[in-house]
Amino acid sequence: MTTVTADPAPAPAPPGRSARPSWLRRSWEKHWYAWAMVLPVVIVLAVLIFYPLFRGIWLSFTNLTEANQVAEICTRSITGGEVCKDNPNKWEFVGLDNYLRVLTGEVGEFWQWTGTTLIWTFVCVACHFGLGLGLATMLNRPMRARGLYRVLLVLPWAVPAFVSAFAWKFIFNERFGLANAALSAVGIDPVSWFADRWTSLFTAIVTNIWLGVPFMMVALLGGMQTIPSELYEAAEIDGASAWQRFRSITLPGLRPVSMTVILLGTIWTFNMFPIIFLVTEGQPAGQSEILVTGAYRAAFEGIRNYSLSATYGVLILSILLVFSVFYRQALRKQGEVW
Amino acid sequence: MGPKRPGRNRRSPVKSLLLHGTLILASLIAIGPIAWVLLSSLKPGYAIQSSELTLFRDTTLANYSYVLTSTNFPRWFLNSVIVAAFTMAIGIFFSATTGYAVSRFNFPGRRPLMMVFLVTQMFPVAILIVPIYTIMARLGLINTMPALIIAYLTIAVPFCAWMLKGYFDSIPTSLDEAAALDGCGPFATFWKVVLPLARPAVAVTAFYTFLTAWGEVAYASAFIQTDNRFTLAYGLQQFVPQFNPQWEYLTAAAVLVTLPAGVVFFFAQRHLVSGLTAGGTKG
Structure with missing residues (x-):
């Protein structure tokens, strides 16, 4: 994401060593740091706020409830195996x-x-x-x-x-x-x-x-x-x-x-x-x-x-x-x- | 009104009386409800539920000893302390790094990030619970403290990062430059130079993150299922059965819950005004 501004030319020098880094290189370093510093927060927000948001928007067009959330209804047979068949009342898209x-x-x-x-x-x-x-x-x-x-x-x-x-x-x-x-x-x-x-x-x-x-x-x-x-x-x-x-x-x-x-x-x-x-x-x-x-x-x-x-x-x-x-x-x- | 001479340090007795009178009244209203709960917690149940109100009646510590010894209160208390302490430590760290990055570096995505912080404040917790629950379940975190800590961080960090960003903005960048000349990398500059200068804002962040974790009920009730993992806020709801609340234990528990928050407040309060200032001015 920051590679746009990265300068490919200069040979990799140990950070902070080069006497006067070029502007591009400095900005690349800055962006790298900035991104690293905000990254944990961005990830957590993306997973716990934005994923739920988009999922929520999608769910609002369905009729999902606690009762119809399973796609298959499984019953345990006497032999111990499970028999599964499709849930006839499975949740579905219902538009508006x-x-x-x-x-x-x-x-x-x-x-x-x-x-x-x-x-x-x-x-x-x-x-x-x-x-x-x-x-x-x-x-x-x-x-x-x-x-x-x-x-x-x-x-x-x-x-x-x-x-x-x-x-x-x-x-x-x-x-x-x-x-x-x-x-x-x-x-x-x-x-x-x-x-x-x-x-x-x-x-x-x-x-x-x-x-x-x-x-x-x-x-x-x-x-x-x-x-x-x-x-x-x-x-x-x-x-x-x-x-x-x-x-x-x-x-x-x-x-x-x-x-x-x-x-x-x-x-x-x-x-x-x-x-x-x-x-x-x-x-x-x-x-x-x-x-x-x-x-x-x-x-x-x-x-x-x-x-x-x-x-x-x-x-x-x-x-x-x-x-x-x-x-x-x-x-x-x-x-x-x- | 309108004395023509500079009289801000000397005001007339009437004005002084009005000023102090208003402030005393406001202070009484501010502490009144807490004081009333405190007084009530020292009364036995029948005295609390009587319509005849007295400040003291049959003063006893029985409510406290019941709450502390006959319930799981100490365990819940410990859970709350753990959750709040981790939320506070992690919250301060991430709010500060994020706030610093947003304040100092003009990186692509900086403005959108600030907007995102504001937008996250708009999501009603009650609606987010279910999707977050699903995610936590998938991560195997249901009924664990990390689930709560992570959830509380999503509430507290956006605001705190916003506030800290404002405070960092008020610290001259010349300090960063001087540190860079001394050979500090950006992180060392942030950690050793800027963060110590931002102590007031860090104190407010600590206060805010702690309180968020300490008093939250909704996530705690959704994610925690066994009694020995409850936090205080949720555990106390057990004293409130639908029809017959046990007011005497509730009052004692309320006092015990408020005390740690009060301690944190005591350490943070000196910094509240200066810490919040810059955060507010530089949205």
Whole structure:
């Protein structure tokens, strides 16, 4: 793959020995090294991500399930030998059937899940970013106990997601949860959080916001610290108010970081499996499912339906790809090279 | 708002109160759920499930001793430590080499690789499980720890390589050139000169890879089949039967699970801000 730039002419000299290697030779060495350095990752990704992807795309056009995956049905005869014959219900190519069944709502609730996913993603990312930005702005000032605040505020990041899910499920427990106790304390009737679609979704969103703010905060705080302080000093001398400084120095300075973390945050939240799966469990009656959890349940509860899960996978990936392309184009239009 | 004089170091008492008040409130929200679980883990089961809430009631360590002695918890803990440690070590190495290659060398396929890293983040784990399971089965890795380590690496490495690439970008290439003049090959330059300078980003990578492996449930539940190979995240699900969760053991186990993550966090937290910075700015 790198031989295109290889120079066949020079005699093989021990690397690093020749006093001044030619440009071609140096670039060949560079490419060789670069490829060697990325190769393990490329191989693992190719085997474990891209092979499954292409296989998934193919499977989404078949009707493969756990039940019809074997090509031959073998029965053991009395003599100990095995008699095999073709499985009459063997899986086969079915064209766009899976997509039609999913998109028309024959299986699962694609459109409802998509709607919930969009709400979920938008609310979570907006809150992550807003709260993260607010906290980072506060933490970026010199003050007492700043280091302590920072450690405490980043702490939720260190908690494994399933523990956070459990902690919040515990808090939103209908009978002995902290949330209902707090509500009763101020004279509001206890809420059965998981009995209604919106309160159920609310608990998951709260959990996810709690979980996701630290990452945004840390990334934005890092971004703020790369903004030269001379800019702020100059603005203060010019009499700019705190709000003006924030709007005209901090926000533009954070643009590159913000664009990256918003894109990553959107992708991560869109595919955030454990929170919905463990906190709401889709209650009530699957109404709080997002696409990934809904697809998981539709495809894997009962007989595992591999082709259906592949279909959902392709649809989810397509949505995210379309989103990223538009996002990138929007950035390009504003002159951002990304 | 808007004091006209430079007053960033001296702010009015009201503003100071607001600032600290907000931060204290935010900190309380941040640690509240964990603290509540911690407090609950010290109560006996009946006190946890009572609707009357108290901070302390009949304080006991019985939940902990049950989890530590009457379940397979120590074994799961050890498994998790092994899986997380290998994921961390291998993950740091491959993220760093890849990040360095992408940062320093303009090789054919560099930009596509960066795009691929982003695209891998878009694949829903729940959907990948089955095909990966098939591959692992073909490689004979089902019910082994390497299966988990490899799977976790596919989750963590793309992001970490991306982040490290950003950090390496911020280290002047003149250092590489100086090292090359001293006779270092590209790998020696990377290993002896650039990597030590990237310590903050390496710390974040360590934190991220560790957490990925430590808290993952889906792959663990798909690939591991026997009780003595479970990792913590999956083993704990056994305390959550469909209808009667054993909250008291769950709380104690949750605390025990969070502790090691907390230790790793403690060592990494100083570097979090600076380490993540460059990675974010130079997508």
